[in-house]
Amino acid sequence: MRVDGKGLVHRDQSVSFKFDGQTYKGLAGDTLASALMANGVRLIGRSFKYHRPRGIMSDGPQDPNGLVELHRGDQITPNVRMTQQEIHAGIDARSQNHWGNLTWDVLELNDLMAPFLGAGFYYKTFMWPKAFWEKLYEPIIRRAAGLGSLSMAHNSDDYEKAFAFCDVLVIGSGPAGIMAALTAARSGADVILCEEDFRFGGRLNFESYDIDGQPGAAWAAARVEELSEMENVRLMRRTTVTGAYDGGTYAALERVAQHVSDPKGAPLETFWRIVAKGAVYAAGAMERPIAFRNNDRPGIMMASAIRGYLNRYGVAPGKRITLFGNNDDAFRSALDLQAAGLEVAAYIDSRPDAEIKGDFPIYKGARITGARGRMRVDGVTLRTAQDQEVWLTTDCVGMSGGWNPTVHLTCHMNGRPQWNEQLVAFIPTPGSVPGMEVAGAAGGTFSTKGCLKSGIFRAKTVLDAIGISAKTTPAPEAEDSATKISPLWVVPGKGRAWIDFQNDVTAKDVALAAQENFKSVEHMKRYTTQGMAPDQGKNSNINALAVLADVTGRSIPETGTTTYRPPYTPVSIAAMGAYAQGHGFAPQRLTTSHVASVKAGAPMIEAGLWYRPSYFPKAGEVTWRQSCDREVEMVRNHVGVCDVSTLGKIDIQGPDAGAFLDFVYINTFSTLKVGRVRYGVMLREDGHVMDDGTTARLGEHHFVMTTTTAAAGQVMRHLEFVHQCLCPDMDVRFISTTEQWAQFAVAGPKSRDLLNGLLDAPIDNDSFPFMGCGDVSVGEITARLFRISFSGEHAYEIAVPSRYGAALFDALCTAAKEQGGGPYGMEALNVLRIEKGFITHAEIHGRVTAFDIGMERMISGKKDCIGKTAAQRPGLLGDTREQLVGLKPAGAVKKMNAGAFLFSPNDEPTRTAQQGYSTSVGFSPTRGMLALGFLRNGRARHGETLKLVDHLRDLETLVEVCDPVFLDPEGTRARG
């Protein structure tokens, strides 16, 4: 029901929306909660465990019951808080957590079973038989559990992430926040003011306070107007600061387009990381309920929410309202209702000495002992100070057990709040978050005047700390009443009194936890699930620990709180992971031949961030093996072209370049002649192989190192480390030139013929012998030519500046075609190198030494190098090592797998019996299945027959151990 003349809603702007399929009308400025309340809708959801009917309880984001599902299809968003969600014409909200419809929920049966379903029920009941848990109990419980649903499809909504920076971050825009922001802004600081609501002003919008003779909401609007006109101020509404982290970093979630029907490409939410030199935390306080029998019935709300809906939205939550509190603040709801002409059925205060007066029934020293009604409260029983039972008819009850300062963010860096006897509340411990000051109700200052003053004072403290001189701002005039409260947590009596409304935890459950010796507050929480629902105990934590303290005979500060962790309110994973959907997960590095390769139908595979062609299918080829076999034969008999630009290239220059390379490689490079290339292996400091590749000498003081694709970054980092930390005196410089050059392997007996058809001047075996390098000219462009081979064939690698890469790849492919060749992909490249026994990171995987791969003789005795001494350690040499071998099928099964283990044929294939493993497998069109692997003392065991077992893919086969070089061991083909 709307109340005339009240509220900050736009009376002239009607908005229609849907809830559970039915269309309603609300006003602009309404939330889903207020609009439904105005329409007389009380039942808005079902509780989590017992499926009890529930209504709206509070007017803030902490509401435990008002969760709905929005949107359809892959955009479904569950658990949207009705107390926060603005209505708009596109809203089609659905209530959650019922089987059948909201009014006739089948699972309300659980409520009748309540005596059997108390805390710990699952732990005790579903133990036997053991196998039933996974197969029967868990799936059934899981079906019944969970709040809301997901589409299980990829979410097509847009989300966003962003960074912001400021001098002073002000969290909350109530009286304290506004004064803090004004003080900081008028002093010239860069200010960000974050407000969770869509309207700045905090509690002032929900209260009837005057400030400087103006209604509080109007005063707030005027101050925010002033702030909005200042260039050094950034106002962020609909933005919840959700966490405080190291270095003045705060996380915040902005609801960007949840309030419009069509975002038109705008993100739904933005996840902000705000870096602030200082912060004022003015997050206010939250009222806590009182536990009495059936205190969860729809229509029973927080006392402050009752006046909140009236003042903010002009909605009366009931016609005959009862209020029940233990503090002076609760009484203000009665006064606001009366001033608006609404009927107050009674004001019930648990304090016999409460100083309150009003012309409606007032019961001092009395308590509500129970509520009646199922779908809606219709009456309460109360016990008076004279111990008489009184029955009251009422359709709405407001309860107030006092206020909890919102201490959450102050605890995010391990701070613990302190108990304050006078306020009956936990308040933040000063200095809990470096650089953050707490102002207003969040710090336990509850009067309006106190909040205004506290905002100014805390802002000054922050400004001082960051070296900005604060300009004096006077505090406006406002009420300054003291906090008067006497503790009341639970009204004793039979029946269930709710503590955690969202997870259905009652006062009895907390007592049961203590009885079963879960006496620590952290144990009680886990035993009862109290505080583990989406509201994270905002309504229940303090009440639960007070009950626990009572039943265990400890004080509240002794009992302590559970740990407040970020996020303060739920944050969509989609917002935190914004931009990372699909290809956004990792950037793509595309070679200059990418477009041509894709056009040729090559499936692209990922190599780190790079994309490389797997194979180039030709018409009629149905399987990848057909293409791969053809490409292998093409290289062996004619010529093939392959983009090898992804290999790391590091330009190394300086007078000490040769000496530097001698130190990082196991073999010597300082003696390499200009115009020559040498294969090198480098070790980590622990003596294991890090990477291998070729390095060419382009000039006296100028080398170009190539690394594997996978280790390009690691090698660059390693070189920097060695130079900066181990030999800073060496005059040497290096820089990556990977991206500068598009480099292509041209491999096969006809490779020179192909090149000579393209180069401006032909080459021969004298000008470019095996392992030679130098500049050539192609299309009048200077190119680098290296005669190196990863296939064992007569081969070259030609590099041109990347701008010409695409053109050169086309020209090479066209020329190859004329020679009976063409492009080849990674599959063929792999088979070609396995045939030759060349290693990749499948072999040098981080646990092998130069000895293991048969290269220990490459470690020069004439010089030191990284890893040299460590490589000589006991256990890294000798016949106990697993050494590189070749493997060939020896039995009926011709299949082999990489990653399978080697055993003696008669041994059981168990962990302790394993003697080695396979690393790479390929099918050679001429030699059949071939594999490389490591075998204990393998070099001495060529000719042995072993069992290869792949436990994961169910393969068991006999293999013969052989030399890892299957083809042309003398290397005559490459030199031809």
Place this chain on the structure above:
Amino acid sequence: MVELVARTPCEGLLPYEAGEAELSEIIPKRITSLAPFEDSTLLKPLKTALGVELPAPGQSVKAKDGRIVWTGQNQFFVLDAEVPALDAAVTDQSDAWAMVALGGAAAIDVMARICPLDCAHMTASQVARSLIGHMPAIIIRTKTGFEIMVFRAFAKTLVNEVSHVMDAVAARGALST
């Protein structure tokens, strides 16, 4: 003789405009990396040719026919200008980088979503090595916006990611509040 056609890193991808932000490709005449050896007197020919000293860390300077940009410890990129014969580690990087200009009134809002730095407080000619999305980048503040350099192979991702953010910023601007 074969004729090799040159392609720019962002060919066919730019320019792009959305709301109050523009993204366009910059094609420097050349990019030359420069790492001085220990003997700094060897750099004299550079000063003679370009008329300026090397910039301080985090800075770039205007030079004759171009700019010198600090790009890391003891490392500089000379943009556009030709580097004279020099006893220093000099490499051609002209083809290694995709370079774009992000301009318009919304450029700062776009940067706030793709770069973790406080870009709004960078001053003209300031340089930073940071990230654009997940890509290592060189970021230069100019009078009108930002210049961004990433590895050439990232060009497509750069354009996709920045233009996506530009669209979102424009759409947010157009939202009724």
